[in-house]
Amino acid sequence: MISVIVMLIAISTGFGIQNEIKSKFSNLFGDASISKYGSEFFNTSENIDDNKIEIEKIKNLDEYYNVNKVIYSNAIIPNKTSFSPIVLKGVEKSNPIFSEFGIKSDSLKNNQAFISKTLGNLLGVNKGDKIKVFFYHSDKNPIIRSVEILDVFETGIKEFDDKFLVTDIKFLRTVNKWDQNSFGIVEIQFSSFNDEIYNYIDPQYSLTVNQNKFSEIYNWISLFDTNIYIVIVLMILVSGINMITVLLITILDKTNFIGTIKILGADNEMVRKIFIRNGMSLVFNGLIIGNIVGLLVLILQMNYKIVSLDASTYYINYVPIDINILHILILNIFIIISCFIFLQIPLRFISKIKPNRTLRMT
Known part of the structure; x- marks a missing residue:
């Protein structure tokens, strides 16, 4: 007995x-991502040509239940003593990341962001505070934006809570001076992998599954x-x-x-x-x-x-x-x-x- x-x-x-950890990573980063060959995982400095990835056809595949446009931008924020490197993740309102936070996405507006409790404590900021964010690119002058902290979250995933802010994708499009349909990466959630997806991706783009992106975990x-x-x-x-x-x-x-x-x-x-x-x-x-x-x-x-x-x-x-x-x-x-x-x-x-x-x- x-x-x-x-x-x-x-x-x-x-x-x-196992399932809970996989679900967390799936909601935060998708089960797979489509990006340009050679690009960094969490820094999309170049936008993807919308005509090169047939997103609507990918959405029609039964196995793929969430297909989301995302932009990642590196930045720094002044903390109590110096500067902290961060990553802003720009997402659409339908992104499953909001279900992980338990927050309604409709409340997110331009120049607003969600911050983790860990990062908020490091920077000394709380809900409703405004912070200066310095966006930097190798070939451009830094861009400074004021961002209001809409709410605080805690995912339990240290790799995310330590450095990520979540904002509206439209905000990062404006910062990068991209058009309003641009994006830097496509994150996909699926019930099972279907090779047919490769028919809808231009050869200049690569598809990376989470098992490779977070292999140690x-x-x-x-x-x-x-x-x-x-x-x-x-x-x-x-x-x-x-x-x-x-x-x-x-x-x-x-x-x-x-x-x-x-x-x-x-x-x-x-x-x-x-x-x-x-x-x-x-x-x-x-x-x-x-x-x-x-x-x-x-x-x-x-x-x-x-x-x-x-x-x-x-x-x-x-x-x-x-x-x-x-x-x-x-x-x-x-x-x-x-x-x-x-x-x-x-x-x-x-x-x-x-x-x-x-x-x-x-």
Whole structure:
């Protein structure tokens, strides 16, 4: 029972953490991005030719549910002692980044921006304050703009909270002196990757998926799979050893019974079936109780977020839960099959029990 609870929690929390972190990065940066070859990830100094990327056709692909025009601009802001390098992300009002903040995008106007709590504390600014932003380009004089802080956010992703401000894409178009349809990068969210997208992208542009852009983070996330499998294997082994021990003790305790029914005509196979039923009934009882208790624990965590995490390490401040019925069914089937195999080990002793010796000892 305890092993079932531990395995359920390991699967639901492991995949829950993976999915939550991936969802955060997806909302902030998309699942993939289209940009010019050789351009920096977070500094779009050149605008993209709208005719070279067929955005409307990409939107019509079933797998791609969010296609967003974005501009990234490097800048510096005076802080309490010197200057802080920042990145302004210009987005359209439909960008999923606002769902990550829990803020209505309609409130965002020109010359306004959202700032992270971390960066706000560093710069000593709060909601409603105005700051001077210095935009710089290698071949141009710095451009100075006054930006009002509309609100403060906290995503939990240090790489974003430490240096990003979010503003309206129209504001950065004005700063860059681009026309009102220009953009520097296209960020895409998809349910699954479809190669057909390459038909709508000019060869001078590249498509980069998040796994490559944030490879270290995604490699770290993938380690949760290994942890889940290790926990499952260990718990299966523990359960199997317990089942072997319990059934072996039962067989030794019922030696006289086994000898008696063998004399009455029962063969080894018939005796095995009796003990298999007994062992499997213990397995099913443990599964039922373990699943009920495990699901109750998971539902409590899902609703009340009882167990917290260090956001600076895990990018989230609580343990997220992913209750996947298919995963639970597969786990239960795997446990049943594994326990059935383990039960065969002590059942070998049944054939070695001789009725005449057993009754003589009695």
